Amino acid sequence: MTTTPFQVSVPRLTVPVTADDHTAGPANAPVSLVEYGDFQCPYCGMAHAILQDLMRLRRETVRYTWRHFPLTNVHPYADLAAEVAEAAAVREAFWPMRDWLFANQSGINPRRLMVGVERLGLPSAEVGDEVGAHLYLDRVRRDLVGGVRSGVAGTPTFFVNGIRHDGGYALDDLLEAVDQAAESAERRGDYRT
Template sequence: MTKSNKSLLLWGSVILGIIVLVVLLAMFGNNTSPGSSTSLSVGVNSEDHTKGAENPKVTIVEYSDFQCPGCAGSYPMLKQLVEAFPNDVSFTYRHYPLLQLHANAELAGQASESAGLQGKFWDMHDVIFNTQTQWSGLEDPTEFFTTLAESIGLDTEQFATDLTSNEVKKRVAKNLTEATSMRLPGTPSFFLNGSLIEHPGSYAGFKSLIDAELAR
């Protein structure tokens, strides 16, 4: 092999190494590992949908996607936790629709916010999760969400008007911007008393974390 060929081979290897490094940084540079020191960027406020204790010792904030199967699986557990600690725990739901993965997640979030304008956010939150498998594959779930709105006693004409209104879209977009700015690892993402935690995986696991916070 000539000297010039060796030089070309060397530089080719260096360039290839740089390309691989750039690709790896692009893949992993925007991820935050669960259980890291990430703190909640926006504290719980009057614009949030929060239920549970009025003066909680433990706050749970979830960034969630209505079309995410894992989020639907976590929903009964969270409901049970709030019921188990009525005087100590509050739960706040925030939107984090994974737009590239779940085509209907954003509209589902808007449906819940539209219901919220009529005072029934949590009713819609529950029925959307309970029927996830029925609407997630629809090309356009608008009619389905309107049927859900009727089933929980909403004014469906008002619901339809609000569903695609700027006010409702901004509510969902605001939460999405927060989640993106914190580089959350995915859905569901949980904050316990303001700190990002790894998903406990079970009711017992989550309860033990709450018990530990209450014992502080």
């Protein structure tokens, strides 16, 4: 009797990065790093500082993308925080809001979110109305559904050049994954567009 070797399916990113995503770094970078995260997740908060270091160290190598994956069953204001970040995004302030949310993560609640909006100089009444009407909830849900389809079950979850990174997210772990992906892309002559 002949047996077939057991093949393990590697989870892949099913929704490609587009102009609608929140990205930082060069569009043609050899490495695309996508994070599915939750603004109330303490592990995402720890990863935030690590990613800032990674982007500083691999500035020309990595295009970083943030996608929402609010775990509302354990983080009651995760959806709301994501919606506030989207309201900031339409005002060209997604990245400052993201930084503020992680810096103030332990105190996220509806009132505190409006403090962040005001601190960033955004129109709090307008943002409050938009978030209250859930104008950005579809955008947040689109990220969440794409994550589920890509095999995301918790946060943070990273994809390096479309393949889920199941290693750690300490700086050394991510640097190793990024450097390996960059070397592989260089060998293939593959650069993102």
